[in-house]
Amino acid sequence: MKSHLKMGGCWSLPLFLLLGLANATPALALEEQGNRAKNIILFIGDGVDAHQLTIARAYLYGQDGSLSFDQFDHQASARVRTVSDDDGTTPVYVPDSASTGSAIASGIVTSRGRIGTTAKTDRDVPTILEIAQAAGRRTGVVSTASITDATPAVFMAHTSVRFCQGPRDMDGTSAGLPGCPKDTRAEGGSGSIAEQIARAQVDVLLGGGTRYLSQRGEDGEIVLEQMTKGGYQLVKSAKELAAFTPNGRQRLLGLFGNSTLPTEWAGERGRFAEEVKLSEEGPIYPEPITCQPNPLFGKRPTLVEMTKKAIATLAHDGDRSEGFFLMVESASIDKQAHAMNPCGQIGETLALSDSVKVAMKFAQSEKDTLIIVTSDHGHAPQLIPYPSLFVAFAPDNPIPMYPPGRVALLEPAAGGVMAISYGTNAKYLEEHTGTAIPVFAQGPGAAAVKGLINQSDLFSIMKAALADQ
Ligand SMILES: [Zn+2]
Structure with a gap:
């Protein structure tokens, strides 16, 4: 990274440039009157598209x-x-969470794997969180992944490679993923994502990622120790999180796991989707999976509990509060779609929906709160016919492998059988897809969310809503 935005570097720019008032698009400008938001709460369901929402709605609540x-x-x-x-x-038609997160956080179209940096030219671009901070708002990031993972990272850090999560990853990870040696501070960069987060002065950080924050940074200090010495109160369980009460501007750091947190739901006996077997009579489907609470979830807080505490902490001064920007990610909708685990995915979508309810309740009394719910990219799982519409009509052909890949049958409370197919790379990990993503919004500035927009417009919409009254 060629860092023109080293720690605090962007604050040397005049505020009006950071807020970009001069270049707000006409469509946004006309919405601005009366559309300033004191608070912005952005929810990202990782890997959510219309298909994933349909699967969750149908399983949880039936067809209606x-x-x-x-x-x-x-x-x-x-x-x-x-x-x-x-x-x-050159267009690339299927993204990852780093490029799409950077579009939401910084309004750029960049390449896969990049965290808040431009494609090819490797230039740092200010994020909406940094802009909110510069405008005097408090800030928070909540994720069910490591807080150093791509989606949370795009709001707080700038690197050329998303895998540079901890100081030890700068030359490449132990899993063989690429590093970013030119982004070390010794080379003039900003260091690993963990080290950048430690310096980012975000007021509330909740999620996983202890393994990255426990590493020794380039300055010789353990990143986590640097953070607690610098004023963060560290909590490690749901109980400790519940006991935290905001005290002045004390910062809150909740770390509830080494990396991605366990999902709230799982299939019985940990079952995932399975291959369909063939017989003379046709395909033999696996037995339906029963979704249940994940026994591995442990004493961690739920996404709802993290969202409640984040909002309460950021807004604790009530009317005297300066307002805040909060990003909440339900990360494992994506991760469990990769893993072909429908119960994990649906449970995390429910967690997203219930966490948005927390924000909606807050916005009932704090009406100048903009809530945006969106996604970074689409995903592979598809709701397919059960049984096939066509296999039975092709008796003279060899028995087709239907569906290819793997499949999970679910029996929703509303009745019937749902078949969820995983067919993009079922021998390893399912792939992302390149479909458009949904956006839902309410509150000041939300009227700009309409029709067909670009994902990067979300940055402009939030920036316009943040602009001072
Ligand atoms: Zn993914």
Whole structure:
């Protein structure tokens, strides 16, 4: 990274440039009157698209069911755009969470794997969290992944490679993933994502990632110790989180696992999707999976509990509060879709929906709160016919492998059988897809969420809503 935005570097710019008032698009500008938001709460369901929402709605609430944010007045479909890092312009049609997160957080179209940096030219771009901080708002990041993972990282850090989560990853990870040796501070960069988070002065940080924050940074100090010495109160369980009471501007750091937190739901006996077997009579499907609370979840806080505490902490001064920006990620919708685990995915979508309810309740009394619920990219799981519409009509053909890949049958309380197919890379990990993603919004500034927009417009919408009165 060629860092023009080293620690605190962007604050040397005039505030009006950071807020970008001069270049707000006309569509946004006309919405601005009366559309300033004191608080912004951004929810990201990682890997959520219309198909994943349909699966969750149908399983949880039946065919007529809806999730909490389905009632929002303002909804849009957003184009997801990514480019090649070779030339910075050639379209790439399927993204990752780093490129798409950077679009939401910084309003850029960049290449896969990048955290708040431009494709090819490797330039740091200010994030909405940094802009909110510069405008005097308090800030928070909550995730069910490591807080150093791509989606939370794009709000707080700038690197060329998302895998540089801890200081030990700068030359490449132990799993063989690429590093970013040029981003070390010795080379003039900003260091690992963990070290950047330690310096980012975010007021509330809740999630996993102890393994990255426990590493020794380039300055010789353990990152986590640096944070607690610098004023963070560290909590490690649901009980400790519940006991935390905001005290002045004390910062809160909740670490509830080494990396990604366990999901709230799991299939019985840990079952995932399985391969369909073939017989002379046709395909033999695996037995239906029963979704149940995940016995491995432990004493961690739920996403709802983390969201409640984050909002309460950031808003604890009530009317005297300066307002805040909070990002909440339900990360394992994506991670469990990769793993072909429908119960894990549906449970985390329910956690997202219930966490949005927490924000909606807050916004009932704090009406100048903009809530946006969106996704970074689409995912592979598909709801398919059960049984096939066509296999039975092809008796003269060899018995087809249907569905290919793996499949999970679920029996929702509303009745019937849902078949969820995993067919993009079922021998390893399912792939992302390049579909447009949904956006739901309510509150000041939400009217700009309509029709077909670009994912990077979400940055402009939030920036316009943040602008001072
Ligand atoms: Zn993914």
